[in-house]
Amino acid sequence: MTGWHIRDFHSADMDAILRLWEESRSAGAEPVYALAEVVASCQKDHAVVAVHGDLIVGAAVARAAHDQGWIVFFGIDNQWRKRGIGSALLAAVESRMTPHGLAKLSILMPDTEQRLDALLNAGFQDKKHLRYFEREIPVQGQEMGLLGELGGRLMPRNLWNGVGGMQREKELLERRLVLPLSNPDLAQQYGVVPPRAVMLFGPPGTGKTTFAKAIASRLEWPFVEVFPSRLAADSKGLAGALRETFLEIAGLEHAVVFIDEVEEIAAQRQGEPPSPLQGVTNELLKIIPAFRDQPGRLLVCATNFIRALDSAFLRHGRFDYVIPIGLPDEAARYAIWQRYTPEGVSADVDLDLLVAKTDGFSPADIEFAARKASQHALEKAVYGQQDGGSTANAAGPSNDDYLEAIAQTRTTVSAEVAQQFRDDIERIARL
Structure with missing residues (x-):
């Protein structure tokens, strides 16, 4: 030849x-x-x-x-x-x-x-001791324009690891969501259908939005948050704008779509005549099955009041999992206190004591107490002499500042709400 x-x-x-x-x-x-x-x-x-x-x-x-x-x-x-x-x-x-x-x-x-x-x-030389590394860019150039129009973005890659504590919740999300979605071929081999929609529920301020963003970060998928309050101003009406938004999202190869406080548009349908929001609930119930037919997407909804959701909304076939997100455990509270304690005083602050004193606090409650202590310490440092105090060696908030701020913080989650959450886990959670 x-x-x-x-x-x-x-x-x-x-x-x-x-x-x-x-x-x-x-x-x-x-x-x-x-x-x-x-x-x-x-x-x-x-x-x-x-x-x-x-x-x-x-x-x-x-x-x-x-x-x-x-x-x-x-x-x-x-x-x-x-x-x-x-x-x-x-x-x-x-x-x-x-x-x-x-x-x-x-x-x-x-x-x-x-x-x-x-x-x-041909004269090429074999270069020894070289290794080849590569990573795929999660969003291709042609998708960036659409992502920008939707108000979406890519989450920082380390966001998942930045969620301190809450190990039980993280492990559950890793196994149920991240594993099958990031390894679809392996999931298919074992007969696992990757999830398409998940509901996060729990008391206010417990970090449901943070977990939704962390899931997107872990998958390295774009994060698109849908704001019903913004869509309501659209000339097509809330239901029409919601439908069009999900049609546009279909143009992305991958996406984590997040709806916070979903009870605002998916509450129990009741009353005569029907309320205007019932049409929005009906539209959302139609959107979810169509969304589930598209691979490479995950709908994450969050609610503080899961009992208020329409009964048809949570049934099997719409949401794969209904996952509780509760108050932070000790490890999570420790990580939150570390985040908000200035480096200059961290060695002198008893974090274990602060963790113990904030049992029952939400992440938002701890952040409020930490910022309140810092503000109080700053005011003492600047105005202390005027008020008859001392500003000597003022380096930042002290244990006493933190303990005083904790004592003055009203917790978001009352004992009654905490008990309702535990009851909801027994009745509604689907893991």
């Missing part, structure tokens, strides 16, 4: 590129670059093929980045190896890239690839 030649890539050659790319996979050497990247470079950058008659027997595809050239695909039909085709392909793609003023041409190969003669013959 002789008579092959090298020419530029034509659009009609795409099927052959796909065939060669698949052959490289079946040979056990997974290509470094994804097929979509190879196809894009064929169309926009530099690609050459080796042809015998009408048959394409090899290809090299490359792109330039500043003064660095990268070969993103290099493949030869197994039956045409050892014929000099590889060296010719590499020389041809280099000649087409040279006018760009490149200083270097590089290629990344799978560590299982043993057939490197063409590279070595």
Whole structure:
């Protein structure tokens, strides 16, 4: 078999590129670059093929980045190896890239690839002691505009780890939500259907919104919060605006969609004549099944008053899990106090004592007490002498400042509300 030649890539050659790319996979050497990247470079950058008659027997595809050239695909039909085709392909793609003023041409190969003669013959050097790292960008360029229109954003990557304590809740969310959503192929292997919607419920100020954002951070999916109060001003009405918003969200490849205080638009339907919000509740009940048909999305709703929700809203088939988010445990309270204690006085503050004194406090309650103590200490430092006190060695709030602030803080969650929450866990939670 002789008579092959090298020419530029034509659009009609795409099927052959796909065939060669698949052959490289079946040979056990997974290509470094994804097929979509190879196809894009064929169309926009530099690609050459080796042809015998009408048959394409090899290809090299490359792109330039500043003064660095990268070969993103290099493949030869197994039956045409050892014929000099590889060296010719590499020389041809280099000649087409040279006018760009490149200083270097590089290629990344799978560590299982043993057939490197063409590279070595073409003058490429095998660089030892190098490792290749990559990460995928969660939101592609074409989605950024839509995400901005929706008011969505990407959460910081470390937000999940930043949720101190609450280990039981974090482990539950990790196992029920993050695991199947981030590993859909593994979930399918075990017959697990990734969740599409989850309800978080609990007393006010317990961190439900923080957990919703942390889930998005853990998945590295865009976070889109839907505000019914803002949609209500739309000329199409709240129900119409809600429907249109979810249609726009469908344009994102992945998304965590969050509705806080969902009881405002999904309360029990009752009364004659029907209230205006009943139409919104009906619309939301229609939206959720359609939303569930789309992979790569998770609806997270949160409520302080789960008993107020319409009974049809929580039934099986709409929400996969109904998860309680309660008051912070000791570890969580310790982490919150650490966050709000100035570094200059942290060694002198008895955090264990503050943790013990704030049993039954919500995260918002602790934040309020910490800020109140800091404000009081600042005022003493600045105005102490005027009030007959001393400002000597004032470095920040003290234990006494914190304890005084704790004593003056009215907790958000009363004993009655806490008991109702425990009852709701028994009656309504679905884990």
